[in-house]
Amino acid sequence: MKYDVIIIGAGPSGIFTALELVKKNSDKKILMIEKGNNIEKRHCPKEKTKKCVQCKPYCDITTGFSGAGAFSDGKLSLSYEVGGDLPSLIGYDKSMEFIEYADRIYLEFGADEKIEGIENNKEIKDIRRKAIQAGLKLVDCPIRHLGTEKAQDIYYKIEKYLIESGVDIKFNTLAKDIIIENDISKGVIISDLKTKNSIERVYGEKIVIATGRKGANWLKDMCIRHNINHKSGTVDIGVRVEVRNEVMEKVNNVLYESKLIGYPAPYKDKVRTFCQNPGGFVSQENYDNDLAIVNGHSYKDLKSDNTNLAILSSHNFTEPFNQPIEYGKKISETVNMLGNGSILVQRYGDILDGKRTWEKELGRSNVNPTLPDAIAGDLTSAIPYRPMTNILNFIKAMDVVVPGFASSETLLYGPEVKFYSNRINMNDKLETNIKNLHCLGDSSGWTRGLMMASVMGILMGREIYDK
Structure with missing residues (x-):
C-alpha cells in the first residue's frame, strides 16, 4: 500500500x-x-x-x-x-x-467557551505576592477546561x-x-x-x-x-498530591490551575506543579511493561471533595549516562514493587516523622483518597533522596501560598514520572x-x-x- x-x-x-x-x-x-x-x-x-x-x-x-x-x-x-x-x-x-x-x-x-484564570486580578496579585514570599514563580496561563x-x-x-x-x-x-x-x-x-x-x-x-x-x-x-x-532530555520524577478542596479553594476559584515553579534548596533543581484538578480524582494508568503510573482526572460534572496536582522534580543527566527514560522506569518499578504492582500513597506527616503510612491511618484523615485501590506505604523507600528532598521542600514553600497544603494529612501518591x-x-x-x-x-x-x-x-x- x-x-x-x-x-x-x-x-x-x-x-x-x-x-x-x-x-x-x-x-x-x-x-x-x-x-x-x-x-x-x-x-x-x-x-x-x-x-x-x-x-x-x-x-x-x-x-x-x-x-x-x-x-x-x-x-x-x-x-x-x-x-x-x-x-x-x-x-x-x-x-x-x-x-x-x-x-x-x-x-x-x-x-466549553469558558476560560479559567483570566479574571480576579486583585486575587491573582495576592497569590503572586505569596508565591514571591515563598520563593516561587506564578506562571499566568488561561485554561480552557474540556x-x-x-x-x-x-x-x-x-x-x-x-x-x-x-x-x-x-x-x-x-x-x-x-x-x-x-x-x-x-x-x-x-x-x-x-x-x-x-x-x-x-x-x-x-x-x-x-x-x-x-x-x-x-x-x-x-x-x-x-x-x-x-x-537525552529532562526526566521528571514526582508525586501526585491530594488535599481537601477547602485548602485549595481560593486558588481553584481564581486560577483553576496554579502553575508554580521553584528551585528549592539545597539542590536548586527545577520543581513545578502540573495538572491541577479541582474536585478531581487521582487515577492510575498502565504502561506496556506493566508499570503503574499515577495521574489525575477532572470531570465537568462529577466532582469529589478533593483537589489533586502533580509536583515534579526535573533532572538532567550528562556523560556518561544517557538513559533518563530507563532511570524513570527503574524508580517507577521500585515504587510498584513496594505497592505489589499498585500505586503507593503516603501522608506528608508520616514522611516527616520517618514512618510508613498504614491503611487504618488513612481512614482517620480529613482527606479521603480518591484512588481507592492505592496501597498505603512508604514512598521514601523507593524515590531517590534528591528528588524526594526537592518535593518535600517545595511542598513546604507551597504552604506559604496555600496555607494548609503542608498539612500532616496531605496525601502523596507515586510514582508520577513523565516519559518524554x-x-x-x-x-x-x-x-x-x-x-x-x-x-x-x-x-x-x-x-x-x-x-x-x-x-x-x-x-x-x-x-x-x-x-
Whole structure:
C-alpha cells in the first residue's frame, strides 16, 4: 500500500496533522496507525471492578484514538509559556498564533467557551505576592477546561470527521519498525495486534511519528536503530498530591490551575506543579511493561471533595549516562514493587516523622483518597533522596501560598514520572536528519500536554501541505 502521509500514533499531534491537511482540502492520501481502539471502544474495567485488572495488550486509559488525552483532565493551556519547548524552536509569536488557531478548532468541535484564570486580578496579585514570599514563580496561563468526559466527546467528533473525510485509520495496529533506505524514510512495518497476523509493509512519502509520551521509549529505540539524531532530555520524577478542596479553594476559584515553579534548596533543581484538578480524582494508568503510573482526572460534572496536582522534580543527566527514560522506569518499578504492582500513597506527616503510612491511618484523615485501590506505604523507600528532598521542600514553600497544603494529612501518591526525556534534533520545519521523517508531540521531547502537541500537529500539517 502506498500513501502520501503515514502518521504513527493517533494522539493530539497526529490527529491535528491529519486535521489540518483535511481542513486545507489537501488531496493527499493519509494513513494513521494506532495501537489502541477507536475512542468509542475505549473503556476502563475499573469503573465496575473498582480495582485495576492490568488489561492486555494495552491500557485503554493511555492507548487509543486521542491517546492519554481522551482520559486526562482535558485542559488546554492557552499560553506559549506552558507546554514544553516548542516556542524556542518555532518562535514565541508563531506559537501564540497557532495556540489561538488550535483553540478555535477545539471550540468548533464542542469545547466549553469558558476560560479559567483570566479574571480576579486583585486575587491573582495576592497569590503572586505569596508565591514571591515563598520563593516561587506564578506562571499566568488561561485554561480552557474540556473535562475528562467532555474531552472524549470532542475527540469522538474529530475521529468521525477524519474518517468521513477519507483519512484511513488502522486501529489495533502495532508499528514494529520504520523502513529507511539511504537515510530516506520509505514506510512502516506494521502488524495486527488482535489477530497477530504476519507483518505488513506500508509505504509513504512522508512518515510522521507522533507516538506520545507512552511511545517515547519506542521512538528512542528507533533513533538508536536508524541513527536518528537525538539527545537525552529532562526526566521528571514526582508525586501526585491530594488535599481537601477547602485548602485549595481560593486558588481553584481564581486560577483553576496554579502553575508554580521553584528551585528549592539545597539542590536548586527545577520543581513545578502540573495538572491541577479541582474536585478531581487521582487515577492510575498502565504502561506496556506493566508499570503503574499515577495521574489525575477532572470531570465537568462529577466532582469529589478533593483537589489533586502533580509536583515534579526535573533532572538532567550528562556523560556518561544517557538513559533518563530507563532511570524513570527503574524508580517507577521500585515504587510498584513496594505497592505489589499498585500505586503507593503516603501522608506528608508520616514522611516527616520517618514512618510508613498504614491503611487504618488513612481512614482517620480529613482527606479521603480518591484512588481507592492505592496501597498505603512508604514512598521514601523507593524515590531517590534528591528528588524526594526537592518535593518535600517545595511542598513546604507551597504552604506559604496555600496555607494548609503542608498539612500532616496531605496525601502523596507515586510514582508520577513523565516519559518524554528523549529530544529529537529538528529544525523549525520539523525535519530530522532522515529525509521525509518527522517527529511530533510529547514523544519528540518538544511538547508537554494537549495544546502544544496539537499546535505541533497543525504546524506539521501546513508544512506537508505547502510542499
